[in-house]
Amino acid sequence: MSEREQAVPPPSEPSRIAVLDRAEGKCVVTTRAVASGQELLVFDGSLCHEPGKYTLQVDEALHVESPKADWHFINHACAPNARIDLSAGPGRARLIAAVDLEPGQEVTFNYLTTEWDLATPFRCFCQAPHCVGWIRGARYLDEAQLAAFRSDFAPHILRLLRRTRASWTG
Template sequence: MAPLTPSWVQPSHPDIQEVIVTGNAAEFTTKSISKISLPPFGLFAKLDFPPCTEAPEPTYATVQMGRDKHLDLNSDLLYINHSCEPSLIFDMAAMNIIAGPKGLKPGDELTFFYPSTEWYMAQPFDCLCGTPSCRGRIAGARDMTAAQLEGVWLNRHIRDLLEERDRQQGKQKAATNGGTNGTAATNGSAPAQQQALRAALAQAEKLVETLRQAAGSLDNVGGGGSLKRKRVAEAGVTEDSPSEPAGLQRRGPTSRELSGEMGGDTSAA
């Protein structure tokens, strides 16, 4: 929760943002209202140094801007709340706050999806945003399921970390049950969960087939060449095997980026 007595001069963004505080110093809530209209993905505010400063570690007042980098906003932008259907996107690679896919109009509450920047949150909370797609318990992306993160824009560092998480989980699952049970979607809407399950099953079938083919090719190899062939086969399987099938399905662009395509940031909105 943001402090009532900030270190900066208020209001910091009087032309674009109105901060509303209700309650008293002991117990209060804040929210922010837009004063402007913007087209979809229009620039709302830049995150400049200063007033922004790098923070040594995450706090309630920081926004994560990279794998190990956190940002103190040092402005009223701190009072932008979480929503599961946010009006804003914090694009931390570009250091821009932009309007979401619906654009923005005066009177709209300013919100963004906290797990789109935060990998870990010290204080997860139960969201009361009341939107149809409310994800319920909001934590850092690390502690949310694929279904909970479905359909919302995520920063590159979060997508990269999720790929790693899912790959690790996929390896663990493959080791324990042959990769036949691959989805982590346990807390989402039923259709999303079913979709994730179907995708997981399809990927698992592919994996099983790949493994079968690799085993078959080994059977046909005799003598000294077999070990090398085995390594090649294993490498091939590792590269093609789905770590978290639902995740791979959902984040196709990230998979391509990870395999060497170093193009610009992709919008997954």
């Protein structure tokens, strides 16, 4: 096993999130108040080379997957309250609160900041000013959408944009 494939140990303290089963579908909510910058989840699954419905893209051709339900039901939002942190490397992805969260608040992140080409595209109805509508992956975003999210993209998405978009200067 190479260094990048080593599993991340789970957080030692009780989980800050839980799955909530709502009439409109499952989601993930906080179990307590969480301050901006605090860790919500470690993506400590196995690495694979193809995207799936529940994978998180962590590098240009690397995805991480897990059977954990609290991971599967973190919904997308175009103006989310959490973000993916890959600063410790592709094998150490973490979900971080982007703002102060109340207990019981739904946790979301912008899938377009990590996913280049989604295995299962879907329609977003989040009503954010920059809502993209069809969520297919960062590769399909137009120039205005790229500009709206440019400070949030993961390093591998920035690299792919630099390589594939002549106009991209981010």
